[in-house]
Amino acid sequence: MGKLKTVIDPEVAEFEEALLRSIDQAHRGEFANVHTPKQIMARRGRPVGSTKPDTKVSIKLRLDPDVVAALRASGRGWQTRVNDLLRERVVTAA
Numbered sequence: 001m002g003k004l005k006t007v008i009d010p011e012v013a014e015f016e017e018a019l020l021r022s023i024d025q026a027h028r029g030e031f032a033n034v035h036t037p038k039q040i041m042a043r044r045g046r047p048v049g050s051t052k053p054d055t056k057v058s059i060k061l062r063l064d065p066d067v068v069a070a071l072r073a074s075g076r077g078w079q080t081r082v083n084d085l086l087r088e089r090v091v092t093a094a
Contacts (some may be wrong), residue, residue, distance in 0.1 A: 056083070 025031055071078045 071082060
């Protein structure tokens with residue numbers, strides 16, 4: 001019986017070489033830091049300084065369905081616009 005000849009697809013060989021180069025570069029820190037699971041778990045939550053100091057208060061507000069539909073139809077940022085309208089109304093009423 002003859003020996004079986006293993007044929008390697010040139011694209012697979014090229015991919016393997018590129019993958020190994022990328023891993024070596026990552027370990028050397030050339031393109032990104034390599035983080036261990038322990039490091040990732042230690043860094044849970046938002047980055048320091050990424051939250052605004054004047055956070056908004058979440059409330060439950062019941063509105064008519066047609067009002068909510070019209071507000072949502074106005075596009076992204078509709079909650080901010082409602083907040084601005086309420087602020088304007090409350091400040092002018094005070």
